[in-house]
Amino acid sequence: MGSACCHHCVLKRVMPLRRSFQVLCHNLGRAVGACVLGVLFFPAAGHSEELPAGVEPLSGRWVIRTHDEAGSKLDKPRYLYRDLVGKEEQYVDLFSYHMRDSNGDGTDEVRISHEPGSDTHPAGFLIIRSQGYPNHPTAIFPNSGNPNTIQVQDFTFRLPLEPRLSATTTRLPMGPIGTALNGVVFFNPFEQGGMNAVEGYAEVWLDACCGHPQQTGVYHYHKYPSCVKSPFQDDGKQHSPIIGFAWDGFPVHGPYETAGIMAHQSDAHASPDLALDACNGHFDSSRGYHYHATPGRFPYILGGYRGVVEPANNRGLRRAGSGVIENNAQGKSVIDRAISAVRPGAVAPGGKRTVTIELDPGTGNSPPVAGGNAGQIPEGAPAWVQIGPYEATAISRQGNVVTITLEIPEDATLGVLLDCHLEFEGAARGGRNRVYKRSDVLRVVE
Numbered sequence: 001m002g003s004a005c006c007h008h009c010v011l012k013r014v015m016p017l018r019r020s021f022q023v024l025c026h027n028l029g030r031a032v033g034a035c036v037l038g039v040l041f042f043p044a045a046g047h048s049e050e051l052p053a054g055v056e057p058l059s060g061r062w063v064i065r066t067h068d069e070a071g072s073k074l075d076k077p078r079y080l081y082r083d084l085v086g087k088e089e090q091y092v093d094l095f096s097y098h099m100r101d102s103n104g105d106g107t108d109e110v111r112i113s114h115e116p117g118s119d120t121h122p123a124g125f126l127i128i129r130s131q132g133y134p135n136h137p138t139a140i141f142p143n144s145g146n147p148n149t150i151q152v153q154d155f156t157f158r159l160p161l162e163p164r165l166s167a168t169t170t171r172l173p174m175g176p177i178g179t180a181l182n183g184v185v186f187f188n189p190f191e192q193g194g195m196n197a198v199e200g201y202a203e204v205w206l207d208a209c210c211g212h213p214q215q216t217g218v219y220h221y222h223k224y225p226s227c228v229k230s231p232f233q234d235d236g237k238q239h240s241p242i243i244g245f246a247w248d249g250f251p252v253h254g255p256y257e258t259a260g261i262m263a264h265q266s267d268a269h270a271s272p273d274l275a276l277d278a279c280n281g282h283f284d285s286s287r288g289y290h291y292h293a294t295p296g297r298f299p300y301i302l303g304g305y306r307g308v309v310e311p312a313n314n315r316g317l318r319r320a321g322s323g324v325i326e327n328n329a330q331g332k333s334v335i336d337r338a339i340s341a342v343r344p345g346a347v348a349p350g351g352k353r354t355v356t357i358e359l360d361p362g363t364g365n366s367p368p369v370a371g372g373n374a375g376q377i378p379e380g381a382p383a384w385v386q387i388g389p390y391e392a393t394a395i396s397r398q399g400n401v402v403t404i405t406l407e408i409p410e411d412a413t414l415g416v417l418l419d420c421h422l423e424f425e426g427a428a429r430g431g432r433n434r435v436y437k438r439s440d441v442l443r444v445v446e
């Protein structure tokens, strides 16, 4: 209990800091501007043109900033990626925002370097050393739905700097299939045992940030991680920014393809060329091949690898076959829908919002499965409520209605359905928190 609680506290402490940083960067707009951590992005118009002083080409879309604008050498070089932001190509600093020690153990969660190439990827690798540790609020683990504890990892990932398409699709292994920009890994849609982790039987085990730890403490996302923002806002008015990378080196973007249209809806739009393939990727002339997270739609993050994977990233890749995965969602949640409604279903960004959560005590009982959540909804107010990345700042309960206050930042991700997670302190066997969950209950809209 003690360390889990501390975990919450540390994260709470750092959240306001990160939010203000984010707003500051966003307000700089597309102009070249100095952020707390240096220039976040600068135009890449005609990328054959000269790079600014202190920036050197690396390979593919990657460049490296070794010196700041004043000419002083940086202690940590910045790795920048050429991406289309709005209508202009920009070199974007995807990682600096996450290169910090938010769990206070003396090591930054994410550390970046680069290495020379191999036979399969001669152009070299971006090296990501990661603690795999969430830098956003999470549920307290273990809890009534998950016996595991989130543990700091010592991952080393190798992203090909120049990803190459493969003649065959590589099948996704179990375990890490890619990494979010915060160093937390993506998993395929299945739990050990082969069940869909996002829909049906197992969906309740993910916390409000769409993640949970497995047996060795690896916290991972099975679907669009609503709590990971790249340093850039996603207001749904343009192509979503990059949120991570797959083990073939191709980027994973958030859900939007263009204003108000998610990538998985593109086939219904005027541009059938943009329909996502079974790997959840597509091409455009500026970005090349890239994947999209698809909230509410299998395979949610990746369906397979279109590119040549770097096998060092997951032992399972050496014997991975070919082909894409198929949905096998079945069965009902092992926990009944104890949350019968969340109202309103949409809130505006930029202020305190009141939300009510209706509990249905008649459904609080669950089938007696191993590790299940047997027992009725406890009396009293929950100790913790989180919807997507937003922690409730006030919680009260009258009868079966829980009323919470959420502080929604000005730069919230818009339009994506968020999950709701409730915890009753020490209400489950062994003093663990009793957790209840309902997916896709609230979105932030202007």
Ligand SMILES: [Zn+2]
Residues within 6 Å of the ligand: 187, 190, 191, 197, 212, 214, 220, 222
């Ligand atoms: Zn899982």
Ligand SMILES: [Zn+2]
Residues within 6 Å of the ligand: 239, 253, 256, 257, 263, 282, 284, 290, 292
């Ligand atoms: Zn796209």
